[in-house]
Every structure is written in C-alpha cells, then in structure tokens.
Amino acid sequence: MSAIQKNIKSVLTQLESDDLNGISVDCVIFGFDDDELKVLLIKSDMKNFAGKWSLLGDLIGSKETLDQAAYRILKERTGMDDLYLEQVRAFGAVDRHPAARIITVAYCSLINIQHHHLVRTDNELHWHKVKQITEMAFDHREILDVCYEWLQKRIQEHPLGFSLLPKKFSLRELQNMYEAISGVKLDRRNFRKKFFSMNLLEDTGEYESDVPHRPGKLYHFNYEKYQQKERKKWFGIDF
Amino acid sequence: MSAIQKNIKSVLTQLESDDLNGISVDCVIFGFDDDELKVLLIKSDMKNFAGKWSLLGDLIGSKETLDQAAYRILKERTGMDDLYLEQVRAFGAVDRHPAARIITVAYCSLINIQHHHLVRTDNELHWHKVKQITEMAFDHREILDVCYEWLQKRIQEHPLGFSLLPKKFSLRELQNMYEAISGVKLDRRNFRKKFFSMNLLEDTGEYESDVPHRPGKLYHFNYEKYQQKERKKWFGIDF
DNA sequence: GCAAAAGTGTTGGAAATACACCCATGT
C-alpha cells in the first residue's frame, strides 16, 4: 500500500469515525394572520418523507456562522433580512435524518405575514396553522413543539411579539396575538393598563380603517426606549 | 488518475466543502463550595492555548446523541452519572477552533462538590471561582458567560439549584447559594417564607453540626412533589 | 457571658384581578 493510499485510508476511516458529522440549521418561521399563529413549511423532497411537511433548513457552510446560515435560509425564502431570529437549541438524535448523521440547530424567527412576500415558492412553500399541524418530516414536529413552547415563554419576558404585527397596530391586534400564542384569554382593560404602564407604546395619531365598528388607535412599539430601559436584575424565585 | 484516486479526491474535496464539520460538546460544570460558585476546568493541551483554562469537552461520537456525549464527558471526569445536565445552546463562530471548523454545543451541569471526587485529575483538573476567571482557551470564556447568565435566570424558575447542595441542607446554605449565583442579597425572613410556602422542603429532623453557633434544621427538597404539582401556565407579561 | 447565627410576624404599598357602562363607526 502506497503512502498516499495509506493517507487516503486514514481520511476515509475518519469519515466513518467519531470525528465528523453533518450540521444543519432549521428555521421555525412563525407568522400571525387571521388571529392565528402560523408556521412556514415546505413539502419534504426526501423519499422517506414524501408528502410530509418540513421546516426550512440547510446544511451549514464551512465559512458561515450558525446565525449567518439561519439568516441565509430566511433570506432565500422570504427575501427579507431584518427578521427577528434567535437560536433555540440543537437536536442530535442519532437517527433523526435517514441519510446521514446530521445534527441540527433550531432557530426561531418571527415575521409579519402582510409585509412580506415569499420569494421562492417551490416545494409548496406555505403558511400552516400551528394548531392544525399533525405529522411532519424528520423530527421536525418535535422541533416545532420545542420552539412553540420557547415562544410562549419568550413573549412574556421579551418584546419579540411585535415582529409578528405590522409596524402600526391596534391594541386589539396586540392582545389577539398574545392570546393566540399563549392560549390564555386576558382581560381587555387590564391588558391595556399593563402595556400603557410600560410607556413603550407610542400613539401614531392614526386609526384603523375598513373595520365594521369604531376604529381603534394605532400604536407603534418604541424598541429603542426599551433597549435603554434598565432591566431589573432579579425577578424572584417562582417554581 | 485511477478510479480510487478520483474517489479519494472527491472525499477530500468534500472535507473542504460545506457539507462536513466537526461537532463537539462542552460542559460547564458548576459547583458550590465555601459560599462561592465554582466551575470545573482543565489546562488546555493545545499549543495555541498553552496554559489557558478550558471547559471539559470532546468531539461527539457518530453513535451517540448530544445528551449522551455530555453525560459521557461528565462521567469520565467525575465518575458520576446522575448529575443535573441541560443543554444551553450551540456556538458556531467559524474560527472558534484553530485546528478545524468545530461547532460546539454547550451543556450546563450542576454538581455537589462534597459528594464527589474527581476520577481523572490529569491536565490539572480543578475547581475555579467563577468570579476570578479571566482568560480562557477558545471561546470558552464566552460560553461560560452565557451559561452563567443562563444559570442565574434558570434557578429562579426551576429548582435545579438543589443539585449544588448536599441532600440535606440548611436554609442558610440554600440562601447563600441563591445569593452567590444571583449576586443579590435577600431578606432572610422573606426567603424562608417563600420556600416554606411552596411546601416542597421537608424537615429531616436533623440539625447542622460543627457550627460555632446555634445549629440550623436540615431540610431536603421533595422533587417528586414538585413534579406532580401543576404548573401555572401563564406568568404574565413583564419586560 | 459573649459572639454568631437561628428562628419568628406584622404592616404598608404595589401590583394583579375582577368587573360594567357609554362611545364611535359601518351597515
């Protein structure tokens, strides 16, 4: 066996060994429309999962960070690059992908469905009602579940939910969004009190139009003011 | 060029391509001793980081899940396999590892330093005070910071802090642990009220010994009771 | 007896909850 052959054997062995695995990024892209939480899915093009719905994902490039890969996937599909995006966690079951050992890092993204048009609509890219989704390809159902629970928790402690709404929104829309995501009905007056007391909603002076009732005021969320606000460090033990 | 050589070239090309990356798991193992939060580190054996401290990590095997890899690393170093362990998140900066493109998944683990003896103490495995750590190898300082913030938040909403204490502990120890991790001084009476009102601490009937003052009662945390307790779903918007 | 921490209740203020009526608009 020649030296180069030995060298090559070593490389091939490495490939089978513990050292190398594939890594992908999967994006759970949530939208809010018609008072319901939706998620953007495509039809899987793998034989094993023919007809099943799948998250938007791709293998990560060797020259891009995880965040960059996630933004790239979003941009490819939505054409937008200013979306809210955050890593949730990695999923590493051995047999989660039938073709190879692929570990995936799940990202959660929030998008305003109205402001947005899908760029590539191949593979039947569609919005699906989160509540109505049943079976999915790979372990994507588990990933979706984890991301949905992450979102339910996260909207309570961080103002990311505004990314689901238009820049200018009514308090009703805001409340519907919170109710749809959390699954909890909230008192309208207390909800308003809560948000007004934060001093982060600014009156745009505009009103809803095309509603068959008294139009509500439109507000926008002042994110800069939120950033400058000092966070309280300790919230208190509660479990 | 022979067929095998072509094949090999293709494999080598793949190695350089976007498809394959290395994946590791790094464990941030916290302990609590002498009223201070500590973390378990080893001296890096990489030339680039000679003398710098490093988290406990390893490449993931092709037949093990991420969680299994993390438990394996813990077991190898501590000899224990019933530790609290939870994934925090993945880190994927392109140049975070000087030798290759390695993405790592960070896990946070909590251990009671007393109940435990280090099995392999090579590479100067040692406990370090979290507050006194400065420079570290790779991006491990960032990982540690993220995990520490994760811990500060997590102990408020989940009873994982008990893993840092002996099975039987005094309320003083419990409070010291919370104060050390959060960096916030708490009122002793209110702290007691809080924990007693949960009905999850059980009086063991035993008392501290070898303390130069009135000994305190020892309690243990009833985790089963905690599990059975129904969680309240909605905590309220607060940001 | 002295040092050092254990143990224990009350009170005032803030925040969360529950709740009902009039108003503006489109049809």
Place this chain on the structure above:
DNA sequence: ACATGGGTGTATTTCCAACACTTTTGC
C-alpha cells in the same frame, strides 16, 4: 336603529418588601 368592538375607572385581593427581637449553641 342596531350591531360591533373601542375606550375607560374603581374596589378588592394578593403578593412583596421592609423591618427587630428572642433563642440556642459553641467557645
């Protein structure tokens, strides 16, 4: 005129924060 949701205030309750003295043990 009527149907629909917008907009508003108050009373009650619950939770949190502040605060001081007596008790028990080791030395």
